[in-house]
Amino acid sequence: MTQSTCLFCQIAEKKIPAKIAYEGKQIIAFHDIAPQAPVHILIIPKEHIATVNDFSEQEASLLGHMVLTAKKLAHELGIAEDGYRLNMNCNHLGGQTVFHTHLHLLAGRQFGWPPG
Numbered sequence: 001m002t003q004s005t006c007l008f009c010q011i012a013e014k015k016i017p018a019k020i021a022y023e024g025k026q027i028i029a030f031h032d033i034a035p036q037a038p039v040h041i042l043i044i045p046k047e048h049i050a051t052v053n054d055f056s057e058q059e060a061s062l063l064g065h066m067v068l069t070a071k072k073l074a075h076e077l078g079i080a081e082d083g084y085r086l087n088m089n090c091n092h093l094g095g096q097t098v099f100h101t102h103l104h105l106l107a108g109r110q111f112g113w114p115p116g
Contacts, residue, residue: 008100012046021073027066029073029105038108039079043069050099052090070105079107 010016011030018030021041032040043066049055055063067086074080084107089095 006048006100007098008042008044008102009048012044022069024065024069026062027069029069032104036104037085037106037111039077039084039106041070041073041105043073043103043105044100049101051096052088052101055101066103070103073105074107077107083107085111 007016011018012028018033020028020030022029022043026047027043027045029041029043032042045059045062045066047062049059070084070086071080074084084105087104087106088101089097089104
C-alpha cells in the first residue's frame with residue numbers, strides 16, 4: 001500500500017471526511033466508523049508508518065505523543081476516571097487491518113481478557 005492509497009493518509013490529508021476528535025502538527029485523532037465500544041477513537045501519525053515494526057528510535061516521542069493525546073482525550077470525554085483501553089495491533093496475526101499505525105482509544109463498556 002502506498003501513501004496515496006492509504007485510507008488513514010487520506011483522512012489525515014482531509015481527502016476523506018472523518019469526525020475529528022483532535023488534530024495537531026504530528027497526529028490526528030478521529031472517531032472509528034465501525035466502533036467496538038461506545039467511545040472508539042483512532043489516533044494516528046500524519047506521517048505514513050505502516051506498522052509498529054516500522055518505528056525507529058527517532059519516532060519514540062511520536063509514540064509518546066499518541067499515548068498522551070489519548071490520555072488528554074479521555075479526560076476531555078469524561079472517561080478517564082471510569083477507565084479506558086489503549087490498543088495497537090501489528091500485522092495480520094496481530095489484528096491489524098489498516099496498514100497505517102494507529103492507537104485505539106476504547107471506552108464506555110467493561111472490557112475483559114482476552115479482548116473482544
